[in-house]
Amino acid sequence: MSELTVLASPSRYVQGKGALGALGTHLAALGDRPLIVADDTVWGLFSAQVTEALEAAQLPVVRVGFERFATPEAVDALVEVISADGHDVIVGLGGGSTIDAAKASGHLAGIRWASVPTAASSDAPTSALAVIYTAEGEFVEYRFFPRNPDLVLIDTQVVAEAPVRFLAAGIGDALATWLEARATRRGTASAMAGGRPTLAGTALAELSWDILWENALPALDAVSARVVTPALEAVVEANTLLSGLGFESGGLAAAHAIHNGLTAAPQTHGLTHGQKVNIGSLAQLVLEGAPTAEIEDFVVFTTRVGLPNTLTEIGLAPEDTAELRAIAEAATVEGETIHAMPFPVTAEDVLAALTALEGLSRRVRREHGLPEPERYTGGGH
Numbered sequence: 001m002s003e004l005t006v007l008a009s010p011s012r013y014v015q016g017k018g019a020l021g022a023l024g025t026h027l028a029a030l031g032d033r034p035l036i037v038a039d040d041t042v043w044g045l046f047s048a049q050v051t052e053a054l055e056a057a058q059l060p061v062v063r064v065g066f067e068r069f070a071t072p073e074a075v076d077a078l079v080e081v082i083s084a085d086g087h088d089v090i091v092g093l094g095g096g097s098t099i100d101a102a103k104a105s106g107h108l109a110g111i112r113w114a115s116v117p118t119a120a121s122s123d124a125p126t127s128a129l130a131v132i133y134t135a136e137g138e139f140v141e142y143r144f145f146p147r148n149p150d151l152v153l154i155d156t157q158v159v160a161e162a163p164v165r166f167l168a169a170g171i172g173d174a175l176a177t178w179l180e181a182r183a184t185r186r187g188t189a190s191a192m193a194g195g196r197p198t199l200a201g202t203a204l205a206e207l208s209w210d211i212l213w214e215n216a217l218p219a220l221d222a223v224s225a226r227v228v229t230p231a232l233e234a235v236v237e238a239n240t241l242l243s244g245l246g247f248e249s250g251g252l253a254a255a256h257a258i259h260n261g262l263t264a265a266p267q268t269h270g271l272t273h274g275q276k277v278n279i280g281s282l283a284q285l286v287l288e289g290a291p292t293a294e295i296e297d298f299v300v301f302t303t304r305v306g307l308p309n310t311l312t313e314i315g316l317a318p319e320d321t322a323e324l325r326a327i328a329e330a331a332t333v334e335g336e337t338i339h340a341m342p343f344p345v346t347a348e349d350v351l352a353a354l355t356a357l358e359g360l361s362r363r364v365r366r367e368h369g370l371p372e373p374e375r376y377t378g379g380g381h
């Protein structure tokens with residue numbers, strides 16, 4: 001285990017209302033034959049803006065489609081397009097899987113890569129790693145790259161026009177960042193960047209948490225109204241940049257390991273990354289024996305944000321012992337980030353924490369006059 005401290009970050013981060021209009025200028029600094037990866041829905045929405053921005057910078061507009069998950073096959077197919085047509089920079093335009101596929105293929109092909117998220121729905125865009133899934137959406141592996149994206153560009157007007165649940169998911173992903181960085185700091189493990197956390201990495205994770213508690217609810221209001229406000233700008237930076245730097249250089253722990261474990265339960269498959277991470281965050285707080293007030297505040301806040309904090313909301317129940325055990329075992333396999341916790345964690349511990357969530361969250365919600373959880377039935381496809 002390394003005693004060195006490491007901070008990793010993208011070369012350039014660009015955020016703001018209308019940022020997509022500056023995409024050509026920023027890409028022109030990286031190459032002259034960009035390849036845009038975007039699914040049909042995303043391309044339908046943004047092709048006009050992207051085309052105008054690239055043409056203004058005298059760049060050709062070449063786009064390739066993308067299916068649902070960053071599978072090993074999808075990544076290899078992109079590498080073939082890159083080498084066949086001599087592209088020198090790949091741009092992942094859209095959601096987390098599109099961006100991860102662009103990163104993984106850019107790395108394999110040895111060219112530059114850029115992340116252009118169309119929602120602030122996770123902290124993946126800034127990082128030097130990609131999450132690879134099966135075509136059915138099961139977690140396969142993390143792939144680590146020696147470099148971060150050359151460019152991360154996020155247009156807050158685009159974020160404002162995306163569905164509210166995307167921003168809520170990003171908030172769920174970003175809330176975990178401080179909980180996991182704090183646990184990593186207390187323990188002895190390395191962060192994803194390949195060393196012990198720098199003070200900066202830990203501090204950025206905490207800043208992300210503070211910004212979210214202050215701004216998350218008004219930012220969600222802004223997205224409901226499809227407008228950009230200072231609260232939304234702050235949350236987009238917390239979800240994308242601060243959480244990205246904070247998880248990669250501050251450390252992942254139980255929350256993301258439990259998220260990965262949840263992919264073993266088909267009931268949860270239609271849920272977003274951030275929704276599943278939120279279950280992991282609450283389970284981590286329970287595992288840690290965090291102060292009751294902290295746990296209850298987390299339940300209240302995440303209910304208001306619209307994130308799941310009960311098994312019911314992810315299609316499970318405390319009685320689903322077989323599924324919960326499978327999740328707990330997947331979350332505690334050797335090499336999982338749960339072992340960054342500052343104490344040993346077994347599958348039994350995770351099973352107990354997950355089982356406890358239902359009654360705990362239902363009680364806290366009831367005591368605060370918050371709605372009962374609604375059963376999630378969208379999984380399994």
Ligand SMILES: [Zn+2]
Nearest residue numbers: 122123173277
């Ligand atoms: Zn995450």
